[in-house]
Amino acid sequence: MNEVMNISPAVEESTATGETSRTKARRWPGMSVVGALFIVLALLPLGISGSYYMHVLILTFVYVAIASSWRVVSISGQFNIAIGAFMGIGAYAAAIPSVWLHWPPWVTIPLGAVAATILGAALAFPFARLRTIYYAMGTLFLGYVVINLITAGGKTTGMSTGLGGVQPLFGDRRYYYYLTLGLMIVSMFSMYRFEFSRIGVRMKAVSQSHQVAASVGIGERRNRILAVAFGSFFAGLMGAVYCHYQGVASPSSYGLGATLWIIMYVLVGGINSFWGPAVGVGILMVIPEFFFRDLKGDLPYVTAAILLIIAFTMPEGIVGLLKLARDRVFARLRRKEVDLDASGG
Amino acid sequence: MLLEVEHLTKNFGGLSAVNDFDIQVAEGEIVGLIGPNGAGKSTVFNLITGVLPVTSGRVMFDGCDITRRQPEQVARLGIGRTFQLNPLFHEFTVLENVTSSFELHPYSSLFDIFFSTRKYRRNEAFIQEKAHEILELVGLSEEADELAKNLAHGHQKMLGVARALATKPRLLLLDEPLAGMNPGEIKYSLDAIRDMRANGMTVLIVEHNMQILSLCDRVVVIGFGKKITEGLPGEVRANAEVISAYFGADYVC
Numbered sequence: 083m084n085e086v087m088n089i090s091p092a093v094e095e096s097t098a099t100g101e102t103s104r105t106k107a108r109r110w111p112g113m114s115v116v117g118a119l120f121i122v123l124a125l126l127p128l129g130i131s132g133s134y135y136m137h138v139l140i141l142t143f144v145y146v147a148i149a150s151s152w153r154v155v156s157i158s159g160q161f162n163i164a165i166g167a168f169m170g171i172g173a174y175a176a177a178i179p180s181v182w183l184h185w186p187p188w189v190t191i192p193l194g195a196v197a198a199t200i201l202g203a204a205l206a207f208p209f210a211r212l213r214t215i216y217y218a219m220g221t222l223f224l225g226y227v228v229i230n231l232i233t234a235g236g237k238t239t240g241m242s243t244g245l246g247g248v249q250p251l252f253g254d255r256r257y258y259y260y261l262t263l264g265l266m267i268v269s270m271f272s273m274y275r276f277e278f279s280r281i282g283v284r285m286k287a288v289s290q291s292h293q294v295a296a297s298v299g300i301g302e303r304r305n306r307i308l309a310v311a312f313g314s315f316f317a318g319l320m321g322a323v324y325c326h327y328q329g330v331a332s333p334s335s336y337g338l339g340a341t342l343w344i345i346m347y348v349l350v351g352g353i354n355s356f357w358g359p360a361v362g363v364g365i366l367m368v369i370p371e372f373f374f375r376d377l378k379g380d381l382p383y384v385t386a387a388i389l390l391i392i393a394f395t396m397p398e399g400i401v402g403l404l405k406l407a408r409d410r411v412f413a414r415l416r417r418k419e420v421d422l423d424a425s426g427g
Numbered sequence: 428m429l430l431e432v433e434h435l436t437k438n439f440g441g442l443s444a445v446n447d448f449d450i451q452v453a454e455g456e457i458v459g460l461i462g463p464n465g466a467g468k469s470t471v472f473n474l475i476t477g478v479l480p481v482t483s484g485r486v487m488f489d490g491c492d493i494t495r496r497q498p499e500q501v502a503r504l505g506i507g508r509t510f511q512l513n514p515l516f517h518e519f520t521v522l523e524n525v526t527s528s529f530e531l532h533p534y535s536s537l538f539d540i541f542f543s544t545r546k547y548r549r550n551e552a553f554i555q556e557k558a559h560e561i562l563e564l565v566g567l568s569e570e571a572d573e574l575a576k577n578l579a580h581g582h583q584k585m586l587g588v589a590r591a592l593a594t595k596p597r598l599l600l601l602d603e604p605l606a607g608m609n610p611g612e613i614k615y616s617l618d619a620i621r622d623m624r625a626n627g628m629t630v631l632i633v634e635h636n637m638q639i640l641s642l643c644d645r646v647v648v649i650g651f652g653k654k655i656t657e658g659l660p661g662e663v664r665a666n667a668e669v670i671s672a673y674f675g676a677d678y679v680c
Contacts, residue, residue, distance in 0.1 A: 272541075275541055279547075290517060294510065297510070297594075298502055298593070299502040300527070
């Protein structure tokens, strides 16, 4: 009986406070938690001995930034099935001058980022006419075209075997760790500003209704191109850095498979949350590498199972689930306060 | 003349939706565009605002040719509009719907927004304040934090008007503001339009509800994409051609 009595006010509480806590929810999980996490990550190389784990974390930082860049484009209603190709554009724009012209990495990495941005904006121009599934299909084939161009590039791109001999940035892996960590933090910060400012409002407005958006002066094409250019910058940047780290750029890393993994990270973490992609990469990349290494060969099947479970039971992803849990806890705490007040008075 | 539409024509394939249509709206005037269903009223709106490309003809706004402009450019020039259906950003709150419509006044550049300069923060504070004022004006301040999709239909329409007002339009186009409203809401909306008139707003209203006539300075009647007649509300009401367009030729005595 008591429990039944308890359930109804809790439900009312959560609906009544749901909207007012929206501004709070945006700041979640709180800048202090994120700051603490960054400090731990900054100190981690002192504790981690094996360079393999260091490698996993570098990979993680790269993919957190790339997956987040995919999500930040998606808030404008564009589901880009060619994010891998944009990584590839960044990687090859850095690798080709590095290998053939011996340009230093400090020039080629920014070049990769800028090339991906410019090409992203140029390609977004015709694609801004397409919406929903047509946009997805269009970008899917765009990805194929980019990969085919790379493999058809002859000696310049190294064809399907890839282009080896890209100059390394550093000799020590630890420096790569700090470089990718730093770039990830800067990228995440930029994307946070992008999403939670008037720019993000414009993007979300365009994705909800381009007609209504146009009627108040928010142009669809302009904003969608801006979103793609912004997202491609980070994809290209991280693609270029990673290619210098690996010393090789190969087309197989940038095809549909790579794209689908990135989308998977976002979906598992939660497509409607800013931290969703980071959580998704953490769950699908870090945990298996650190704790379930025997699983490696079966990982795609396990991932597919996780994705199915999430799609059916928690469409908002892991972060959505955590938010729900937090709202429940807050509602319960608040109810306790109310009870205390009532008994006190 | 604030708005001058000349020889406006729109063909969808072989079908002529709007045919050689003229309309003028002077500053400070409230003009009604009425006609039966399917007469081409909403098409005229979509042609003026650039949502649909014009087949031939010319649209002038404040001496400037806007015939081939994109909808967002037309909005920036100062033509605000409401929509008959789905007039909102459904996933935004009521307040966010209004603040997102403040794009143009005051304007923050991408640089200001991204680096959160003092100018941007000041603009945002101004926008929040103004948005609350506008919600007060249309009587939605209670629902400010509600998601727009959860509003009742009449309230959604009022929010649509609030959104259009937030763009500070020089000309406001209302697309069937009374459709789907109950009598109480109709009365409320008519009062709201009367207020706009008192404030010197220029309004062009599309409607097939004849109650709107009482508010208009001038009424243009459209049927089958052509202008049937134009005149004072009283004249139009008595016009035999209008009655035949609405009810069929048999009803004309």
